[in-house]
Amino acid sequence: MKRYVFVLLIFSLFLTGCWDRRELNELAITLALGIDKIEGEYEVSAQVVVPSEVSPKSSTGSSPVTLFRAKGETVYEALRKMTNESPRKIYPGHLRMLVLGEELAKEGISESLDLLARDWELRSDFYVVIAKDKTATEILNVSTTIENIPANKMFNTLKTSESSLASTKGITLDELIADLTSEGKNAVLTGIEVKGDQEVGPSKQNVETITPSATITYDYLAVFKGNKLIGWLTERESRGYNDITNSVKSTVMPISCPGEGEASIEVIDFNTDMKGKFKNGSPEVDLTIEAEGNVGAVECKIDLKETETIDTLEKIYEKELKGIINETIDTLQNKYESDIFGFGKAIHRSNPKEWKKIKEQWNEEFSELTVNIEVNMKLHNTGTLSNSFLKRVKE
Amino acid sequence: MRFFRKKNSDGLKSSTPLPSQKQNPDQKNALKTDLQANIKILKDSLGESSDIIFREIRIGKEGTIKAGIIFTDGLTDTPSLQNFILETLMIDNKGNELQKKMSAGKDLINVLKDYAMTVGEIEDLTSFDVLYTGLLSGDTIILIDGYAQGLIISNKQWAERGVTEPSAQTVVRGPREGFSENIRINTALVRRRLKDPNLWTESKVIGRKTKTSIAMMYLNGVANDKVVEEVRLRLDQIDIDGILESGYIEELIEDSPYSPFPTIYNTERPDIVAAALLEGRVAILVDGTPFVLIVPALFVQFFQASEDYYQRADIASFIRLLRFFALSIALFAPSLFIAITTFHQAMLPPALLMSLTAQREGVPFPAFVEAMLMELTFELLREAGVRMPRSIGSAMSIVGAFVVGTAAVEAGIISAAMVIVVSLTAIASFVSPTYDIAIAVRLLRFAFMIAAASFGLFGITVGFIALILHLCSLRSFGVPYMSPLAPFNMSNQKDTLIRLPRWKMFTRPRLINQKDVVRQQSPADAKPDPTNRNELEGD
Known part of the structure; x- marks a missing residue:
């Protein structure tokens, strides 16, 4: 009998296995991240899906995504600070777009990318783009039509234009890091910009008209030298x-x-x-x-x-x-x-x-x-x- | 575990062989010469049961000889009792040869046996043991005053179900006959399919109280002698008061009683039994049940329906693969769903993830509890459906479909995706052609769900490895359970996951049958040759 109790006790050790268990409705599914550098601090913005607005059944007509912002000494700190605002922990496993602000790119991008390459939750198959003349936050703050999740719209637009026009190039984090580190090749990234009325952009009104007041469009390639942006093609x-x-x-x-x-x-x-x-x-x-x-x-x-x-x-x-x-x-x-x-x-x-x-x-x-x-x-x-x-x- | 197993094997060893009926009757057991004394003993021991009929008659010239006729009402064919026994004995035909012989004072028992009884099967009787067995299985007993001897006349007949279509294993194409409760009909159904002198039937009587007839059938020279011997040995070791269904025998002789997987196949289809006998397996028929046991049974056998062999090989192979696919769905679908949605969200495509998340908004339970609730509800519905009187079946299916399908989702207690997963699992678990393997899957599904809820995919993987190890460790009457997959046997693959055309299957399964392996002519001749035909037409 003692033996069975002992075996049971050993089995109970395994009962602690649920440490990384999270229900789907405990996730803040983040599809796009923006990183800017403002006065020496990183400002990270996360475009998070509002699940009930995505489903046609429970949608109330408000925006399908929401934007959380936080500042910090490092990107990681800023991300964690977001929990002050977000009811769920940021889950970047399905990240599709990483938008880097032009100011940050001019100062150098490598430092801000380390976390994204290191964290195990992230896949490195998301596209990296540069916000031309804007901050990344401003880019992520525009509602879009057809694809009502802006991150998906950015992802798909880049994918389509890359394969059927070839004036842009979708560069994933892997490729970017390879370019930044290899000898005899410098990096390029595609530029992204907001055209139109930036004021109306974030609101639902933006997509209620046939011609949206503000649209996200791709520009052309940004040239890097080392890890700094030096100009546009x-x-x-x-x-x-x-x-x-x-x-x-x-x-x-x-x-x-x-x-x-x-x-x-x-x-x-x-x-x-x-x-x-x-x-x-x-x-x-x-x-x-x-x-x-x-x-x-x-x-x-x-x-x-x-x-x-x-x-x-x-x-x-x-x-x-x-x-x-x-x-x-x-x-x-x-x-x-x-x-x-x-x-x-x-x-x-x-x-x-x-x-x-x-x-x-x-x-x-x-x-x-x-x-x-x-x-x-x-x-x-x-x-x-x-x-x-x-x-x-x-x- | 060991504690139980030890006790079990001790129990089997200590069992004594059944007292044979051929033993010399001891003094107490022997029939008395006095008819009245015999009848009194019978009446005392049978407790005045109302279905036992005692009829005292007088036979011989001028009715000088007293005789007793005893039979069980309902088990005996009364018209034949009337026509062939009572009439011959009692109607006083003057000048009848028989009456002369009776009065001649010879051995009356033998005279009756040789001249009087116009019935097929008749036996001498000297002991009460034999008397009871005969009487209670429907024979008529004749006792004659002055003789410590009697006659057993076999004229059993009772109401029984005829040969009907099997309900558990149905086919679109194939014979519609199913076994019935009568062991004689069942052996006849097999014999009709295999008219080979090598089809041997060994009979046994098991059960101290029920005295159930058991028949072992095998093709002598095709079946492995060691397996036949092992079956015989295990059957002889059974010492139990009653056998009411072949499930009793199955549990008493199977190799791994604690495994959820069946190592003995059962069927109610005579064609399956005939096919199994042809492969060299041994069939065990039990009186009182239409379910016949077949040993040795392999894992893949439970995924082979008889129809696989009656329809074209291509569709049979496709359906067989489909069954294995259904098995994996039935076993893993809920656990994979739990593991992926609670541990490995990164594995889901973004659109699917968002759709699932949207459905889960407001669901109060974790995915595991949700899945458990649904699976248990489904099991409840299923069990209720089996046990319930047929007439209220429709009421339950309405309630079931409404509660499980619609209301739970609309109330926001269960997410719609979970209902889909559970329904899919349910459908998949009904695909397997044998009920027994579906039971194992049903039970293991819950174990996998618990593993998935605590360790995610890691838990499922470890559980799966443990499952494979367990399956590979099983044996059925000496044959590895997972063969011909593990140990792998190339030549047996022709009828494992897929079925090759008949003209490709020219040997019997390797591990089950070791001698007389060739089923048909050599493979080169086996394939139908269309050119021959053309020549004939040309003539």
Whole structure:
């Protein structure tokens, strides 16, 4: 009998297993976090879902998310201070967006990211973006339509625009940390901004009209040098960046027709091969781009039945793409002097010994770097029309 | 545990073999020569039971010989008693050969036996023990004054259920016959399917008071001799006052009485028994129940329905896989739900998490309590549905569906997702073709829910490992329970998780049957050859 009591006592040790047990309604599901630096202190804002407002059954029509804010010496402290305001503990396991304020980014972002990379509750598959000209709190304080949870709207918009336009780039925390730490590549992040009336943004009224007073939209890429933000790229340059780094899935590019007018090329497959090498002791990078596409729209009078026309269009595309890429590289080499493309990495991979010699002064070397570009475009389809009806339109 | 087991095995060992009826009757047990004395002893010991009928008659020339006829009313076929016994004995046919022989003063018992009784089965009787057994199982007893001997005339007949469609194991395609309560009908149903001289039936009588007939059936030369011997041994060790259902036998001879998993298969379908005998298994039939036991029983056997073999192999395989899937749902669905929603929220897709959270807003219980409440309610409904008189069944299903389905959710006591999980579990637990394995799953589900509530997925994993270990440690009459999965046997996979076409299954299961393994011709010849047919048509 004593033995059974003993066994029971041993089993009771296991009864303490519920330490991290939390019911679903004890969580403050946080889908977006914003980090700003104001007067030397971190201000963290958390966009938390109000579950009863998400469900169509129990919704009362008020906002589906709420924003908690707290200040602290460190990000972690600020997060914990949020419990002063929030009835439930912040649960960041499903975080989708991390918005960093532009001021913070200019001072350096690394310090604020440590907690997010270290905490076990966080997955590192959320996107990191920079609030352009605004604080992160202001970005998270705008109600949105279609996706009524703003964090989801930001996440999905970035995902869609990245894969079908390629002027933005969704960068997850993992990728960002890899960029910040690796040699021969600097980080970029996509910018996010609020357009319209910031005053109405937070209220439900914002989404009650067909055109919301304030909308969250993505801008183009932010250039980093080390862990500091140093400037912004234009749309053309952002596309150039994606072309160079092989991040294009699909996009549309307008080109000029042989005569006058424009044509749009729908790129359906895009592959960039980046190879570093040393020529006569100085580093060089070869970019070989293999692209495939369709003629998407023709706004000029050309004869698409002729294969020469297609060849000509291919040539024009190749030339114009080279132009964009050259322009982008030029801006980075001369204006920002920051290797965001990872050219250094490519050279390192091809010749680690020589790389060691130039590693220290890579920023200077980068500005002098020769980049050889080769573009091959193949056009396959012209859609359901061959020649545009424009030719037949009566004058 | 050990304490109990020891006691149990001691009990089995100390049991003495049943007193054989062939033993020489001692003085007290022997019949008396005086008819009146015999009848008095019978009346005393049977306590004047009203269903035992004593009829004293006079037979022989001018009725000089006194005789007694004793039978149990209701168990004996009265017309045949009237026509073949009373009439032959009593109607005084002058010049009848029989009357002459009777009066000749020879051994009257043998004369009656050889010349008079126009019934099929007849036996001598010298002891009271045999008399009681015969009398109480419906035979007619004839005692004659002056002889310490009697006759047992077999003319049993009583009201019984005929061969009807089995209710526990139904099929869409397949025979509709089911076993009944009469062991003779049951052996006949098996015999009709296997007309092989090697189909041997061994009979035993178990139960000191009930004297229940038990029959062991096996295909001699196909069944493993060691298994047959083991079954015989275990049956002989049973010493109990009564056997009322095959469940008694099952509990007394099974390998692991404490395991929730059945190691003996039971069925009410003769076709399943015939198929099992062909595979080399042993069937145990018990009088008074339509449920026949089959040993050795393997884990996978409980997921094989007879219909698997009657319909096409592809759909049979699909359905069999579906059953294993249903098993895992029935076992794990509530515990996984508890573990994921209370410990591992990160595993849920965000949209699902928000939807579940929204449902849980305002629910006063933790997920575990919620799940327990629902599962217990479901078990209550289920048990009530089984025990309740049929006529009020619809009332209960209305109440059940209303309480569980609608009201609990609308009142905000239970979240809708939990109702979905519990219903899914319930449906999945009804999928298994045998009731017994579903019972094990039903019980273990609660253990897994407790493990999930205290340790999350970790608890489920540890529990699952323990479950697998337990299953692998089980044996059924010497055959590993999880075979042919563990130990793995490639050739037996043809009829385990999936069923291959019949022409691919040309050997019997390996571990159950060791000799005479070939079921059909060689595999190359087994497959139907369409080219032959074309040639015939061409002629």
